[in-house]
Amino acid sequence: MKYPKGTKRNLNKNIYYGNRGMNLEQDINITNEYYLINDIAVIHKKPTPITVNKVDYPSRIDAVITEAHYKTPSTTDYNGVYKGFYIDFEAKETKNKTSFPLSNIHSHQIKHIESVIRHGGVSFIIVCFTTVNKLFLLDGNDLIWFINNNERKSIPFSYFLEKGILLEYKFQPRIDYLKAIDKLVEVKYERNNKKN
Secondary structure (H helix, E strand, C coil), X not given: CECHHHCECCCXXXXXXXXXXXXXXXHHHHHHHHHHHCCCCEEEECCCCEEEEEEECCCHHHCEEEEEEECCCCCCCEEEEECCXXXXXXXXXXXXXXXXXXXXXXXXXXXXXXXXXXXXXXXXXXXXXXXXCEEEEEEHHHHHHHHHHCCCCEEEHHHHHHHCEEECECCCCCECCHHHHHHHHXXXXXXXXXXX
């Protein structure tokens, strides 16, 4: 770009690519902070369990972890409480326009989602199709059903349109996914009433 007096600036010079793929997570963190401040829900990002192997101590206040490994496989990204329900979910982004690769969710995470549902919690995934700018909440029951009844290695976009709940970006809260949870809780009550 050419500025007045012929000065040229390279606008690409200070572009940082380190946080690509973190937009959804940041938006959910901001949303959760809004829920917490306004006493709507208590939902937090789970810390990743790591074991520290090596630390560099240039000075006492400048300690830096230089080597670590995952202690145990992580379960899902977020958990908390809303209206008396245990909430547990995973957030994922994909650039794929037509499907969500199941390789993005590990088998231990799927077992965890099944376990949360079996014990009466509300579990789901939030998936952002970044290329088409669509964001969905998919109930864990629908995720498990798809995995158990299909041999596909990805969930088609059409399945999210059919079974998922479309989430919208707003100013506050950024992603109001609790409205979608209200719908899931409603369905949960209906299922429980049919059993009784």
